[in-house]
Amino acid sequence: MATLAPHSDGRSDRTRPTAPTPRAPGGVPGLGHVVPLLRDPLGFMESLSRVGGVVETRLGPRRVRVVTAPALVHELLVALAHDAPRGAVQQTLKDAFGDGLLMSDGQAHRDRRRSMGAAFTRTRVADYVPIIQSVVKERIAGWGDGRLVDVEREMNHLALDVVTRTLFGARLDDDLAAAFHRALPDLVKGQIVHSLAPHPSFVRLPLPVNRRFDEAVRVIHQVVDRAVGERRDGLGERCEGLGERREGEDGGREGTLLALLREAVDPATGEPLTEDDVRAEAITMFGAGTETVSTTMTWLLHELARHPDVLARVVAELDAHLGPVADAASDVLTLEMFDHLPYTANTLREVVRLHTPNAFLMRTARRDVTLGPYRVPAGTELLFSLTALHRHPDFFPDPHTFDPGRWGAEEPAGAAARRVAMPFGAGKHKCVGEDLAWAELGVAAATILRSLSLQPVPGREAREVVWTTVQAQGLAMTFAPRTDADAGVDTDTDAHTYTDTDAAVDL
Numbered sequence: 001m002a003t004l005a006p007h008s009d010g011r012s013d014r015t016r017p018t019a020p021t022p023r024a025p026g027g028v029p030g031l032g033h034v035v036p037l038l039r040d041p042l043g044f045m046e047s048l049s050r051v052g053g054v055v056e057t058r059l060g061p062r063r064v065r066v067v068t069a070p071a072l073v074h075e076l077l078v079a080l081a082h083d084a085p086r087g088a089v090q091q092t093l094k095d096a097f098g099d100g101l102l103m104s105d106g107q108a109h110r111d112r113r114r115s116m117g118a119a120f121t122r123t124r125v126a127d128y129v130p131i132i133q134s135v136v137k138e139r140i141a142g143w144g145d146g147r148l149v150d151v152e153r154e155m156n157h158l159a160l161d162v163v164t165r166t167l168f169g170a171r172l173d174d175d176l177a178a179a180f181h182r183a184l185p186d187l188v189k190g191q192i193v194h195s196l197a198p199h200p201s202f203v204r205l206p207l208p209v210n211r212r213f214d215e216a217v218r219v220i221h222q223v224v225d226r227a228v229g230e231r232r233d234g235l236g237e238r239c240e241g242l243g244e245r246r247e248g249e250d251g252g253r254e255g256t257l258l259a260l261l262r263e264a265v266d267p268a269t270g271e272p273l274t275e276d277d278v279r280a281e282a283i284t285m286f287g288a289g290t291e292t293v294s295t296t297m298t299w300l301l302h303e304l305a306r307h308p309d310v311l312a313r314v315v316a317e318l319d320a321h322l323g324p325v326a327d328a329a330s331d332v333l334t335l336e337m338f339d340h341l342p343y344t345a346n347t348l349r350e351v352v353r354l355h356t357p358n359a360f361l362m363r364t365a366r367r368d369v370t371l372g373p374y375r376v377p378a379g380t381e382l383l384f385s386l387t388a389l390h391r392h393p394d395f396f397p398d399p400h401t402f403d404p405g406r407w408g409a410e411e412p413a414g415a416a417a418r419r420v421a422m423p424f425g426a427g428k429h430k431c432v433g434e435d436l437a438w439a440e441l442g443v444a445a446a447t448i449l450r451s452l453s454l455q456p457v458p459g460r461e462a463r464e465v466v467w468t469t470v471q472a473q474g475l476a477m478t479f480a481p482r483t484d485a486d487a488g489v490d491t492d493t494d495a496h497t498y499t500d501t502d503a504a505v506d507l
């Protein structure tokens with residue numbers, strides 16, 4: 001395997017020495033590598049890092065090059081961002097949902113990102129914290145009564161509520177949230193099948209996958225219209241959770257992403273954004289900002305239940321800094337509090353590493369480029385998996401082991417891991433919702449773990465299922481109210497060797 005320093009800042013350079021692109025072993029005529037990819041998607045992607053930094057595969061009739069080396073993924077996303085824009089997967093979504101941030105590129109993307117950025121700054125995310133906390137408290141209200149909790153479904157609902165209430169100032173009823181939850185898998189399945197389809201006309205064939213995809217698109221449009229429509233009517237009059245504080249400064253108008261969008265001007269026309277533009281951005285946020293967070297939260301509970309030592313240490317740290325129970329009316333979390341929870345931060349960081357939601361992302365070279373030592377001809381599709389990248393044994397020793405300790409500043413591997421890790425991507429398309437995501441994870445962990453103890457249920461552990469996100473399917477648990485004995489978990493937080501700066505990056 002080519003040895004590559006993590007995060008080379010090298011631009012594409014024709015004078016670099018080149019190397020032939022190795023082929024993935026095991027392809028069969030006609031299907032290529034479709035079977036191993038479908039049978040064990042992440043195992044297949046992880047295995048390719050032993051073949052080369054860029055590896056040629058065949059998926060049916062298509063030649064797709066898989067980028068496995070972290071430095072090359074980074075180079076692709078940053079130095080080659082202009083020459084290798086997003087590819088077939090995004091195109092499928094663009095056809096269905098319009099030109100939202102996730103689907104757009106070039107000047108249109110830059111303009112839109114600038115006008116929406118103010119909804120995601122750290123200051124604005126700090127404003128969202130009380131809303132997130134109240135969403136979490138509402139969602140977990142009945143969990144402590146011994147019922148079996150479908151963690152995946154609950155977390156999905158929670159993440160959807162957070163986006164709806166923080167960014168759009170609206171509320172979804174339970175039926176709509178459930179419809180959205182049901183629609184996503186069909187959407188994702190259709191998206192994958194369409195992006196790998198041998199011919200564009202495939203999407204019009206009367207196949208179950210296409211019918212379900214169309215139905216999912218319809219449901220998601222309906223959900224977004226109701227959420228956005230409700231908020232749209234009240235714009236300027238009410239801004240839930242932010243309105244009172246902002247009223248004097250700006251009439252409550254800029255409290256949500258929706259308000260920003262309604263104020264934005266399309267530089268190309270000088271006109272306000274159209275309703276379709278606003279809708280496309282809303283759909284983007286629901287699509288990009290819910291399942292990523294909910295799967296991560298589900299994996300967090302899964303890992304904590306399997307690692308009582310880690311759980312005890314997280315709980316002790318939360319209790320020591322925030323107090324033991326989360327149900328008191330006076331319990332108010334702030335973003336700054338999380339700067340003093342280094343072990344909790346490293347635990348969240350480790351969950352996001354081991355269970356990075358974005359299993360597959362793609363780019364397409366629009367001209368001949370050089371990626372590290374590899375020549376990539378124009379038109380080549382480039383596939384990479386951030387999940388597989390974070391399981392690369394050269395950079396994350398014993399990569400399948402859940403170990404928050406690997407992120408400690410004193411660990412020799414800690415610094416290298418930090419340089420290589422990019423769960424939120426890199427470059428101009430780097431996740432706009434990263435700060436919001438960390439806040440959601442931190443607030444959910446602090447609120448759940450200070451008020452409830454986890455009770456794993458044998459046979460109901462999470463099963464890793466890969467779509468475009470890496471899902472934790474099937475996890476169910478019971479919870480019990482925390483008792484004084486739970487609060488006194490025998491863990492010496494003062495003795496930990498983590499520093500506060502460990503936490504500052506993320507939360």
Ligand code: HEM
Pocket residue numbers: 086101102103113163284285288289290292293296352356357358361362386423424425426428429430431432433434436437
């Ligand atoms: C654990 C949670 C999350 C993870 C791991 C994550 C990961 C990512 C990654 C890897 C990308 C880059 C995709 C690419 O380069 O093609 C991305 C982009 C994006 N994410 Fe997130 N995300 C998370 C949460 C969120 C949240 C909460 C929101 C908003 C509510 C959000 C909205 C977006 C948007 C709009 C983009 C496209 C940005 C652009 O192209 O400019 N994400 N995310």
